[in-house]
Amino acid sequence: MIEIKPYIEHAVLVGLITPNQPEERTKEYLDELAFLADTHGIVPVKRFTQRLDQPNTATYVGEGKLEEIRQFIISREQLPTNEEQAPIDVVIFDDELSPRQIRNLEKAINHREKHPANIRVIDRTILILEIFLQRAQTSYAKTQVEMAHLQYMLPRLTRMWSHLDRQRGGGGTNRGMGETQIEADKRVIGQRIALLREELKTIDKQMATQRQNRGKLVRVALVGYTNVGKSTLMNLLSKSDVFAENKLFATLDTTVRKVTIENLPFLLSDTVGFIRKLPHHLVESFKSTLDEVREADLLIHVVDISHPNFEEQYEVVQQTIADICKEDKPTIVIFNKIDNFTYVPKEEDDLTPIRRENLSLADLEKSWMARLGDDCIFISAKQKENIDALRALMYDRIKAIHIKRYPYNDFLFQNYE
Numbered sequence: 001m002i003e004i005k006p007y008i009e010h011a012v013l014v015g016l017i018t019p020n021q022p023e024e025r026t027k028e029y030l031d032e033l034a035f036l037a038d039t040h041g042i043v044p045v046k047r048f049t050q051r052l053d054q055p056n057t058a059t060y061v062g063e064g065k066l067e068e069i070r071q072f073i074i075s076r077e078q079l080p081t082n083e084e085q086a087p088i089d090v091v092i093f094d095d096e097l098s099p100r101q102i103r104n105l106e107k108a109i110n111h112r113e114k115h116p117a118n119i120r121v122i123d124r125t126i127l128i129l130e131i132f133l134q135r136a137q138t139s140y141a142k143t144q145v146e147m148a149h150l151q152y153m154l155p156r157l158t159r160m161w162s163h164l165d166r167q168r169g170g171g172g173t174n175r176g177m178g179e180t181q182i183e184a185d186k187r188v189i190g191q192r193i194a195l196l197r198e199e200l201k202t203i204d205k206q207m208a209t210q211r212q213n214r215g216k217l218v219r220v221a222l223v224g225y226t227n228v229g230k231s232t233l234m235n236l237l238s239k240s241d242v243f244a245e246n247k248l249f250a251t252l253d254t255t256v257r258k259v260t261i262e263n264l265p266f267l268l269s270d271t272v273g274f275i276r277k278l279p280h281h282l283v284e285s286f287k288s289t290l291d292e293v294r295e296a297d298l299l300i301h302v303v304d305i306s307h308p309n310f311e312e313q314y315e316v317v318q319q320t321i322a323d324i325c326k327e328d329k330p331t332i333v334i335f336n337k338i339d340n341f342t343y344v345p346k347e348e349d350d351l352t353p354i355r356r357e358n359l360s361l362a363d364l365e366k367s368w369m370a371r372l373g374d375d376c377i378f379i380s381a382k383q384k385e386n387i388d389a390l391r392a393l394m395y396d397r398i399k400a401i402h403i404k405r406y407p408y409n410d411f412l413f414q415n416y417e
Contacts, residue, residue: 009042010076010086012069014061015094017051026094028309032276033094033124035227040131042090046072059104060093070109073119090120095277097123099156124277125152140203147196150189204291217258218266218401220394221296223321225313226273228304229336231255233381234270237391256292261395264402269296274320276312293324297401299331300394305364305378306340308357332375332397334390339380 013033017026026049034044050065059066069091079085091109102121110117122130129152132145222230238257256269269292293299299321303314314333321329338361346358359367361378369376377393379386 008086009089010045011037011042011090011092012072012088013037013044013047013092013094014069015047015049016055016061017049018054023049029094029276033092033127036124036127036131037092040127040134042092043086044092045076045086045088048072055095055101057098058100059108060095060097060101066105066108070111073109073117074112077117088119090122092127093121093123095123096125097121102156128275128278143196143199143203147193147200150193150196154186154189154193216405218298218398218405219269219292219296220259220266220298220300220398221269221271221293222300222302223271223293223317224273224302225304225317226275228273228302228307228313229381230270230273230302233300233302233334233336234268236381236384236387237394238268261391261398264395264399266398266402274317276316278320293321296329298397299329301331301333303333303335304337305335305361306337306342310335330375330397330401332377332393333369333372335369335376335378336381338378338385339383 013030015026015030015033017023021029030047030049034047037044048061048065048069050061052062056062061069073088073091076085077087079087091105093105097105102123105121106119109119109121129145129149132141133149136142136145222234224230234255234257238259256267259266259268271292301314301317301321303310303317307313341361343360344357345360346354365378374393375397377386377390379390381387
């Protein structure tokens, strides 16, 4: 029997270097975009960048760069097809595109004198949405993602019916058939969004009731950038089997487990990872997931210290938490993946400024992290390094919250100890 391999899409990635986004940061964003593409099963082939003061309102990039992208794609079409030189199927832009930009880009990129191509043009937002659609497991997650996807696509329906725009309707009307079809589609999608919104309200109430029924146990929520090791840590602390892999957004559904450290039980939840430029439709749709963060008594912010730009990831999560929670919450910051941490020591006669990659783990511990005091710990969840110290720290923080809530239990803890 002949084995039929699934078709794998190949892509080019496009980003801008602007006054507000220097070249180094653009490179990092494209690295992340490539990781997102890989997570979705798309193979990134080449990257294009351009320096502009701001994105071109019509085509995101300038005419010259757009033609360069188009010619590269055409050159791939003319090569013998194999795994290393497959034709391009999709062009992925690092920023959200307007309906006009998508329409103009698709028209330009697919233009051929004979037999126009059929290459997709998408942006970071739709790529993340497609990953969420691919990875949603429960009916709740699927409902959340579908609503976010429809909300994003609603204003972009015009490009789907552009071939009908100039056709006239019958009976002497001035309305084109394209307009009629677009309006009909918008009504259908609007009705579907309204239905999904009601379904989510019902599920939100059910989940709120479930949270109330969990009793008065202290709630602890794992938060962090995507792919920092939250699910691995969840498995380690709760001795459960939460899905974890080296992919972005491996976890979409909130998982809650009852965990006991020594004599102290508490509820531990693993939440969806954050990311830069996270589509606001997803933030709104995943309200109940974020409610786990809002209602937590203690946050455990997991950071991948082996990532070259972990400090920016830390700030992204801190800002997202500040947007979600109205009040400050007790937080333990866990710097994970110390087993992957590397640095390049500077030569003694090197007069260039010290950069992040020149700092050792000991140097970093003495930097801004020192201000975190005892609420900061360095571990490797994968190699189980320093986990006992983490458990002891969590025990002290959770015990303090528990005693504040139930003062009479202090006597019980003292007797136990």
